[in-house]
Amino acid sequence: MKTMNFRKYSAYPAVPIEGRTWPDNRIEAAPVWCSVDLRDGNQALPVPMSVEEKVAMFKLLVSVGFKEIEVGFPSASATEFAFVRRLVEEQLIPDDVTIQVLTQAREHLIRRSFEAISGAANAIVHMYNSTSTLQRDVVFRKSREEIKAIAVEGTHLCRQLKDESGSAGIRFEYSPESFTGTELDYALEVCHAVMEAWGASADNPVILNLPSTVEMSLPNMYADRIEWFCRNIMDRGAAIISVHAHNDRGTAVATAELALLAGADRIEGALFGNGERCGNMDMVTMALNLFTQGVDSGLDFSDLPYIREVYRRCTRMDVHPRHPYAGDLVYTAFSGSHQDAISKGMKAHGSHGDGLWDVPYLPIDPGDVGCSYEAIVRINSQSGKGGVAFVLEKDYGIQIPKWMQPDFAWEVQALADRTGEELSPQRIHELFLDGFVRLRQPSVSLKKCTISWADSVQLESGEAATLIRAEVEVDGSLINFDATGNGPLDAFVKGFGEKSSISIRVDEYAEHAIGHGSGAEAIAYVRIVCDDGRSACGAGVDSNISLASIRATLSALNRLS
Known part of the structure; x- marks a missing residue:
């Protein structure tokens, strides 16, 4: 192997100075x-x-x-x-x-x-x-x-x-x-x-x-x-x-x-x-x-x-994408652990009440230099669940719960591995909708559903029962059922289990609104568990939160396969 000839160079001479003071000084004012x-x-x-x-x-x-x-x-x-x-x-x-x-x-x-x-x-x-x-x-x-x-x-x-x-x-x-x-x-x-x-x-x-x-x-x-x-x-x-x-x-x-x-x-x-x-x-x-x-x-x-x-x-000179403070990528995180820390830090910022900037991995507030927060987290095959969730929440208002984040992050990483490309927020959003909300060829789909409440029908807990009447297509066959429960989702799961012989329970549930005002929609997230131990997550969107939760359950059922 060729060796570089370091002997052609000599060390810079030391300065004859004793008791130097500059190491103990601080910069407290700007220079000219x-x-x-x-x-x-x-x-x-x-x-x-x-x-x-x-x-x-x-x-x-x-x-x-x-x-x-x-x-x-x-x-x-x-x-x-x-x-x-x-x-x-x-x-x-x-x-x-x-x-x-x-x-x-x-x-x-x-x-x-x-x-x-x-x-x-x-x-x-x-x-x-x-x-x-x-x-x-x-x-x-x-x-x-x-x-x-x-x-x-x-x-x-x-x-x-x-x-x-x-x-x-x-x-x-x-x-x-x-x-x-x-x-x-x-x-x-x-x-x-x-x-x-x-x-x-x-x-x-x-x-x-x-x-x-x-x-x-x-x-x-x-x-x-x-x-x-x-x-x-x-x-x-x-x-x-x-x-x-x-x-x-x-x-x-x-x-x-x-x-x-x-x-x-x-x-x-x-x-x-x-x-x-x-x-x-x-x-x-x-x-x-x-x-x-x-x-x-x-x-x-x-x-x-x-x-x-x-x-x-x-x-006619460019600025390097990693140039301190000014590069295109300096307020961007690809690493999953960095994305998660930034996401949590951004949410927690200011909670100490002293107004000091304290976000992990960001030594300066990007807003102070005119940069957008939207570009902080970008997604590729190295990204983690926290970064993926941050992008969806920041750009689309979708707040994937923690227990669901690993499932979606796996899908994102799989796509990034296949394509070898960075994934835009739009593509991540489409992947979420296609994979968890609007499955293209579902084996289970809701055809009809009506929900009502009956004060005259009491549950063992003393609560008024929720009544549901639904028509569901399962692998090309229609099943119809009426069921009661302590809420629309509980009634739907009971009725579907009795008629379809697919016994499931809802293990996790979350919901929130997307948008504001009369045009806002609701999104629900569920994780179901079967008697055989299999589990899956799903999401559903509807103007009615009860129907959103039922759609989320059907999404999870479809994802079981």
């Missing part, structure tokens, strides 16, 4: 959120968004509640520049929203970026240059001092152009790109030089974005780097610590969450994790993670289906 869907997300698309699509995405992000939105790399292309200008010139930017533009630390690109945001009331110029060992040695072939000089010169120019613009609403963000591949002491050295060049202070803070440009370590090691940085920065109050996590190891959300514990103030990410390679940190997942812990994220994902639809239309 910055969406990068229109820049980082857009540049990762096979077909980048058009200006119209970017406008639609921008409006979506605003409606969700993002107050900082990276809208593009305006020096990179005419389309990017035109989009930023359209936002400014058509006054599409709300007063409480700050747009952000990205630029490399190169003079002509910085100048072009300032041209793009001219006239914007609030804007962040996000400048970066790569500082990692690998990039310095292999890509740029420059020393640490030369790389730091690029950052400092770019910062000086940004400060000059801000002063020339006269706009107090322009802020500055700096990213030592590939922070995860940069020596910590050097990353801090460069950021200190940038802060000094900008003139950073508590009144004029710089945003220091410390990106996991390539996810290279466990999330806890990234948290160690953030805590170390926050401890050693020369003036913590003069910097807003931002993180931008990529998902190369599949842990970008955890990386961002732990970074918050370690002292970060601000999170950059994209809807549904869109971005280069394995994507950016997923804003939907992280925000709703906070929401499920009782923390107000400040973002509104109450209509996830709509957000998902706009995202799909603008990006």
